[in-house]
Amino acid sequence: MADLPPLREVIARHGLSASKALGQNFLFDEQLLDRIAAIPGDLSGKQVLEVGPGPGGLTRALLRSGARVTAIEMDKRCLPALAELGEAFPGQLRVIEGDALRLDHAELMGGEPFAVLSNLPYNVGTALFVRWLGGERWPPLWTSLTLMFQQEVAQRIVARPGGSIYGRLAVLAQWRSDAKLAMKVHRSAFTPPPKVMSAIVHVEPGAMPEGVSARILERLTEAAFGQRRKMLRQSLKGVSGAVEALAKVGIDPQRRAETVSVTEFVELARILSV
Template structure:
């Protein structure tokens, strides 16, 4: 038996340190070690990889990541109550676990871990999407992202054009990464149980993706999906001459946002960026679009 296997059960750790989940921090603890090991295995071979984990809580997934062979785990926790509770795990890990006391929204995951690096986390629901966007902006720096979301967010990430779940998040995520939903976890698997089912999703950097600038992709998707029921010739007006822009991207100006594929948005981003470079006045439009 390893030193990690010899640690007290997670429920005992929670009781000893009086670690009730805080709703304001989006905390729902996954205490079944069989499930945490399943998540760790879903991340693939972690030998030689430094894993960044966000919100370790009492350490269930942290234990699994160490057990399944991660070279090192850097766990980012903003709730100081868990630091003392994780001391025994830090000792049992024998130098393979580092705790970072910080808000994950304010730390640079790339700076925390050397290459090769990956992120594996049961994300707090209230910050899951902004964390993901931040990592997607630098997706090439990660070997993979294996993350747990509310199922409705996972459905949006993987949605195909034409479906009700297809939107800005679908386009941005699929443009930057290959999105692979892995498996669902029922609410009853968590303490306390959330009101929704959860889904583990893996995102792998695209080796080749449609050329476009991130800021331009943000601008065109914000405009298009800001009025998703309207045709592109109407929804893109905030970016300039909507019909000319759609034509330059090879898109039907009478199409609606939810039917345009990822490649279409990349073409739209390139066309808009080319036009804004020709007309400096468009930069003001871009800034206004981002605030929408």
């Protein structure tokens, strides 16, 4: 195992500081990072995609676990520190300079299964998450998503119907996946400390409900929660056939989106997918 210098030393030597514009917050606690890397289980020899590695805190934990890591980083300042990690773990690390939102991840990973682990930059985290959860192809190439979010966002992902935090993210994460809150991370663990607490969500793909189009379910949830204070008979007007489908599923059109369960959204989407 490579004998690595402390992360603080690496950051100081390369003159790095967290960029607010890029949504960066660095983690230095290596025991915590090892615990995060262990959440998906044994990664030895497996492909892992990491977005926004920064100076490589989580990256070195993943490399210690034996994973073969592809890291996407758009901050040029961090590339020399990541290159040093690559030298310390020959053949285990590939660094791609670029914007993760603009890259084809399946193509990048050679069309082979991969786990995703990332302390996601706050400014792109939700967009990437929704992208990984989308598409008609299921199961996806990713075998699990282990992602750091602001705690408020993490709670929305695992929320149940009936509360104000239940929304589109919860439905998209739960209709064909198992999503759970794996770990809370105190703001003091980061440098600089963010204003909010963080949490790690772990998602594993489940069975795809038969006869349901992902595109239609995404459109349904976008419309329903886009006007969440309105009754469904109003918010779903823009989705062809949706208001009529409510009666077939036995959903009162006067209900609001936050009261509709994941199963009910799936049944609506199934009717509209015919």
